[in-house]
Amino acid sequence: MTRRRWIADTFTDSTASLLGAQAEHLARVLRAQPGTRADIVAGDRVYLAAIATVANKEVVFDLLEEIPAESALPITLLLAVFKFDRMEWAIEKATELGVATIVPIIARRTEKHLAQAADKRAERWRRITQEAAKQSRRADIPAVEEPVALSVRLKQASSARQILLAEDEQNNTLRQRIEAALASAESDLPEFELAIGPEGGWTPEELTLFARHNWQFASLGPRILRAETAAISAIAITSALL
Numbered sequence: 059m060t061r062r063r064w065i066a067d068t069f070t071d072s073t074a075s076l077l078g079a080q081a082e083h084l085a086r087v088l089r090a091q092p093g094t095r096a097d098i099v100a101g102d103r104v105y106l107a108a109i110a111t112v113a114n115k116e117v118v119f120d121l122l123e124e125i126p127a128e129s130a131l132p133i134t135l136l137l138a139v140f141k142f143d144r145m146e147w148a149i150e151k152a153t154e155l156g157v158a159t160i161v162p163i164i165a166r167r168t169e170k171h172l173a174q175a176a177d178k179r180a181e182r183w184r185r186i187t188q189e190a191a192k193q194s195r196r197a198d199i200p201a202v203e204e205p206v207a208l209s210v211r212l213k214q215a216s217s218a219r220q221i222l223l224a225e226d227e228q229n230n231t232l233r234q235r236i237e238a239a240l241a242s243a244e245s246d247l248p249e250f251e252l253a254i255g256p257e258g259g260w261t262p263e264e265l266t267l268f269a270r271h272n273w274q275f276a277s278l279g280p281r282i283l284r285a286e287t288a289a290i291s292a293i294a295i296t297s298a299l300l
Contacts, residue, residue: 069100127197130158132249138165138256148286153190162205167258176205218249232276
């Protein structure tokens with residue numbers, strides 16, 4: 059049977075603790091007992107662990123041994139804010155697929171009320187990534203940055219290969235862009251930033267801004283995809299080629 063995996067709220071070199079809702083679920087719902095084994099994510103490492111003590115507010119594990127764990131994909135997803143229910147689905151699936159960072163972007167076509175509410179949603183998005191990381195047995199939780207205007211985000215320095223998924227691009231597919239980046243990499247696996255637009259796509263002014271900051275444009279094919287479909291497709295293609 060596959061062991062359950064938990065993400066520690068606090069940890070030392072030899073112990074890890076689950077607090078609050080995690081502890082209560084383990085103690086009251088699962089009725090965990092001392093000696094029960096589980097995988098515990100502590101920082102960027104994963105350990106085989108055994109429960110030492112159980113209480114409703116804290117469950118303490120003894121860390122027995124470190125076990126192999128895959129690191130996150132070198133992918134940062136710039137995701138323009140769109141309808142929250144569908145965006146939450148995209149964030150959940152992006153986490154399951156292994157992205158390292160998610161950046162909510164306020165784009166020109168982001169609906170005004172969504173843009174205004176985005177800051178208050180960031181913490182909820184982080185909780186979604188935590189639950190999705192546990193479900194998919196990740197060794198880490200992707201960072202969810204604070205929502206930021208596109209123009210501000212594009213000014214940030216980056217050494218990543220930056221690729222914009224654009225509906226009007228006809229000459230270069232995402233696969234071609236990724237393969238070219240991998241072929242030109244000198245040694246280490248390059249990092250990638252993938253930008254997904256809002257409902258209605260990027261405006262001409264935004265496309266010009268991307269080009270001014272030397273982003274490469276790429277296509278996901280001839281069909282018009284919803285934002286969440288485009289995000290998952292882009293991550294899956296990139297992951298398959300890394």
